[in-house]
Amino acid sequence: MGQWEDEFILDCGLRIADWRWRVEVQGNVRGSKRSLTIRNPQSAIRILAALWRLNLAEELQYRANFVASVLGTFFWIGTALLTLAVFFSHATRLGGWDYWEVVVLLGVFNALTGVIEAVLRPGIGRLAGEVRNGGLDLVLAKPVDAQAFVSFRRLDIWRLSDVVLGLTLAGYALHRLGHTPSLAQLAAFALALASAAVVVYALWVALMSLAFWFVSVENLSVLFDAVYEGARYPVSAYPEALRFLFVYLIPIAWTTTIPASALTGRLRPEIGLAAALVAGTALALSRLVWRAALKRYTGASG
Amino acid sequence: MSRAPLWLRRYAALIRNAWLVDLQYRASIVLWLLWGVTEPAVALGIWWGIAGDGQVAGYARADFARYFFALMLVNQLTIAWDSWYLDGWIREGELNFRLARPLHPAHEAVAENIAYKARTAGMIVVVWLVVSLVWPAVRLPLAPGRWALTAAAVLLAAAMRFFISFTTGLLAFWTTRATAIMELHAGVSLFLSGRLAPLALLPPAVAGAAALTWFPYMLAFPVELLTGAAQGRAVVTGFVGQLVWLGVWIAAYHVTWTRGLRRYGAVGG
Numbered sequence: 001m002g003q004w005e006d007e008f009i010l011d012c013g014l015r016i017a018d019w020r021w022r023v024e025v026q027g028n029v030r031g032s033k034r035s036l037t038i039r040n041p042q043s044a045i046r047i048l049a050a051l052w053r054l055n056l057a058e059e060l061q062y063r064a065n066f067v068a069s070v071l072g073t074f075f076w077i078g079t080a081l082l083t084l085a086v087f088f089s090h091a092t093r094l095g096g097w098d099y100w101e102v103v104v105l106l107g108v109f110n111a112l113t114g115v116i117e118a119v120l121r122p123g124i125g126r127l128a129g130e131v132r133n134g135g136l137d138l139v140l141a142k143p144v145d146a147q148a149f150v151s152f153r154r155l156d157i158w159r160l161s162d163v164v165l166g167l168t169l170a171g172y173a174l175h176r177l178g179h180t181p182s183l184a185q186l187a188a189f190a191l192a193l194a195s196a197a198v199v200v201y202a203l204w205v206a207l208m209s210l211a212f213w214f215v216s217v218e219n220l221s222v223l224f225d226a227v228y229e230g231a232r233y234p235v236s237a238y239p240e241a242l243r244f245l246f247v248y249l250i251p252i253a254w255t256t257t258i259p260a261s262a263l264t265g266r267l268r269p270e271i272g273l274a275a276a277l278v279a280g281t282a283l284a285l286s287r288l289v290w291r292a293a294l295k296r297y298t299g300a301s302g
Numbered sequence: 303m304s305r306a307p308l309w310l311r312r313y314a315a316l317i318r319n320a321w322l323v324d325l326q327y328r329a330s331i332v333l334w335l336l337w338g339v340t341e342p343a344v345a346l347g348i349w350w351g352i353a354g355d356g357q358v359a360g361y362a363r364a365d366f367a368r369y370f371f372a373l374m375l376v377n378q379l380t381i382a383w384d385s386w387y388l389d390g391w392i393r394e395g396e397l398n399f400r401l402a403r404p405l406h407p408a409h410e411a412v413a414e415n416i417a418y419k420a421r422t423a424g425m426i427v428v429v430w431l432v433v434s435l436v437w438p439a440v441r442l443p444l445a446p447g448r449w450a451l452t453a454a455a456v457l458l459a460a461a462m463r464f465f466i467s468f469t470t471g472l473l474a475f476w477t478t479r480a481t482a483i484m485e486l487h488a489g490v491s492l493f494l495s496g497r498l499a500p501l502a503l504l505p506p507a508v509a510g511a512a513a514l515t516w517f518p519y520m521l522a523f524p525v526e527l528l529t530g531a532a533q534g535r536a537v538v539t540g541f542v543g544q545l546v547w548l549g550v551w552i553a554a555y556h557v558t559w560t561r562g563l564r565r566y567g568a569v570g571g
Contacts, residue, residue: 226340
């Protein structure tokens with residue numbers, strides 16, 4: 001029996017070595033077309049559609065999770081509104097924003113939370129564990145762009161209810177403000193919100209890339225939660241130093257404060273363009289970080 | 303003859319073990335710590351802005367700073383992750399080998415708590431000392447008597463939060479959503495245990511209702527003892543409340559543990 005086991009292990013080892021060699025060679029071939037890249041939009045959409053269809057079929061088995069998710073969201077929104085009630089029982093404005101303006105921001109925050117919980121946490125959020133145990137090998141061996149695959153491989157459909165509930169809350173708060181946004185404001189809001197999602201994504205990529213340097217850290221996603229905690233309130237409510245940090249260094253001001261400001265008309269619609277610019281920069285920087293990080297990966301599975 | 307030396311040896315071994323395991327994950331622990339202090343830091347930032355140069359219900363900027371720094375420390379010293387561990391132990395069958403040991407599994411959990419808290423609270427104390435060198439607002443008055451009282455209150459609060467967390471984790475014997483219940487508890491404690499604001503800043507009806515629950519005694523009371531906000535009668539009622547609720551949660555733990563074990567059909571290996 002012992003001999004058979006040895007042979008088996010040897011055989012496996014040879015196969016894996018051969019396989020790795022092929023991956024390396026193929027990975028280095030210049031001009032080889034990789035799917036799931038922006039240059040190859042058609043196949044990217046096909047791959048994502050296939051992945052998400054699979055996910056959907058999986059998630060539909062657990063319909064009770066939908067109820068749990070919606071209840072959780074209601075509880076969270078209730079807690080957040082009570083928090084605001086406590087602050088506003090001692091102040092008429094928060095950083096110059098009145099109550100319903102902050103509620104608009106809360107709606108935006110909740111919508112983005114939905115995107116994070118539906119796509120980012122179950123996708124790129126698992127990266128740290130995979131770097132540690134070598135699961136990333138399986139991703140790198142696929143003929144797709146690793147960053148795109150890791151980021152968008154999962155869709156926890158039920159959590160998208162947070163997006164709907166968040167936007168509903170923002171709409172209701174707008175109604176209470178008595179403010180009907182103009183077409184330009186709506187467009188700016190849509191652009192700013194999309195940019196916000198991109199900034200949040202870039203933050204996840206940059207933070208999760210740290211896993212390649214600090215391999216033993218399994219809870220890296222906590223770092224994002226810690227940072228994102230600051231996005232619950234308008235940046236103007238914070239002391240000067242924190243405000244600078246949130247606008248320029250860790251750009252979470254662009255995730256909630258700016259879209260909410262665009263919607264309520266606190267900032268001129270042109271802010272949407274600035275938001276898009278910030279999002280583009282953040283995305284490019286995060287891609288650079290990812291590339292640098294991936295170079296450090298040596299594989300851990302056997 | 304007392305069995306104290308035996309227990310000392312046991313605990314020394316358990317704590318040493320937990321300390322060494324944590325040492326492997328020290329970067330993770332720093333991240334949990336960071337996560338733990340952002341909530342009070344954000345709350346402090348908001349209250350700082352609201353207070354401006356004036357006062358909010360008797361709290362000026364410096365008072366808020368002291369309150370939330372004390373909160374960070376006391377929270378780290380009393381926080382208990384046990385419901386998450388237990389939930390995993392029970393659902394994945396890791397409780398089995400722990401039950402087979404000649405030692406109640408709770409002792410391992412207690413030792414782990416001691417090791418974790420010594421490490422994280424130590425880090426906070428160092429940071430606090432450094433910050434207080436440059437920022438007088440967060441300095442505490444030198445009052446050894448009060449510090450001793452605070453130490454006792456923190457110990458009681460830590461024990462209470464341990465039993466709350468452990469008991470809630472034991473609900474995994476019956477439901478798969480034990481950790482969701484713990485999060486619900488955390489949501490309520492945001493207000494009633496003083497994590498969002500000193501209880502004096504809540505509406506009087508809410509603060510009054512909170513005093514009837516265990517929430518203020520697990521965090522707000524030791525924090526206010528440390529900052530000096532709790533004086534005279536409040537100190538006495540605080541300790542009485544802590545002892546009463548600790549007793550209640552120990553009883554709840556006994557009931558859930560014995561009933562739960564009877565229900566337990568081991569899973570896995």
